Amino acid sequence: DAGVTQSPTHLIKTRGQQVTLRCSPKSGHDTVSWYQQALGQGPQFIFQYYEEEERQRGNFPDRFSGHQFPNYSSELNVNALLLGDSALYLCASSLERERRETQYFGPGTRLLVL
Amino acid sequence: GNSVTQMEGPVTLSEEAFLTINCTYTATGYPSLFWYVQYPGEGLQLLLKATKADDKGSNKGFEATYRKETTSFHLEKGSVQVSDSAVYFCALLYGKLTFGQGTILTVHP
Numbered sequence: 001d002a003g004v005t006q007s008p009t010h011l012i013k014t015r016g017q018q019v020t021l022r023c024s025p026k027s028g029h030d031t032v033s034w035y036q037q038a039l040g041q042g043p044q045f046i047f048q049y050y051e052e053e054e055r056q057r058g059n060f061p062d063r064f065s066g067h068q069f070p071n072y073s074s075e076l077n078v079n080a081l082l083l084g085d086s087a088l089y090l091c092a093s094s095l096e097r098e099r100r101e102t103q104y105f106g107p108g109t110r111l112l113v114l
Numbered sequence: 115g116n117s118v119t120q121m122e123g124p125v126t127l128s129e130e131a132f133l134t135i136n137c138t139y140t141a142t143g144y145p146s147l148f149w150y151v152q153y154p155g156e157g158l159q160l161l162l163k164a165t166k167a168d169d170k171g172s173n174k175g176f177e178a179t180y181r182k183e184t185t186s187f188h189l190e191k192g193s194v195q196v197s198d199s200a201v202y203f204c205a206l207l208y209g210k211l212t213f214g215q216g217t218i219l220t221v222h223p
Contacts, residue, residue: 042205058210107157
């Protein structure tokens, strides 16, 4: 049973560029959430996707956007990158019918903005 | 809004010592509570959870009890091992996961 996978594992970008991160949920899971974890901090909720729509959003600017595909995989896009966007980006998947009670995390994508 | 507060770290223990990591929360409703562990260079792994008051979550020798009256979910282990060295996050789920700032645990042989 494949767990949550994310790609790429590491990424280096420069300020002003755009980036796309990808996530494949655990088999059978239909809900995907994205989190940003700055160095030495706890993860912060960015947004959550279910049935290809953004259902809930944290306190992040519109530069952060996402998408969910019919196969439940998801992308996180960040435009106009800032130095402060450097972080570990985590994807978590869960089941709507279990009220998203347990979220399984992927290994993350480490983004460095120079 | 909802929030989670964990005890300040880092915590350094000798092998076989008793571990407690304090966690308190503020929530408008009745959240589920979780402990996640993060090993160096890795993502988060669910350690244990409790979904209602007085529930006790347990896994790999770790335990935590959901205390509604004190809004707490303290993590305990009777005898830590070097392999338990990691960062531990307390979290609550009320629509979305809200995490504490994490507590670094280092266990020496």
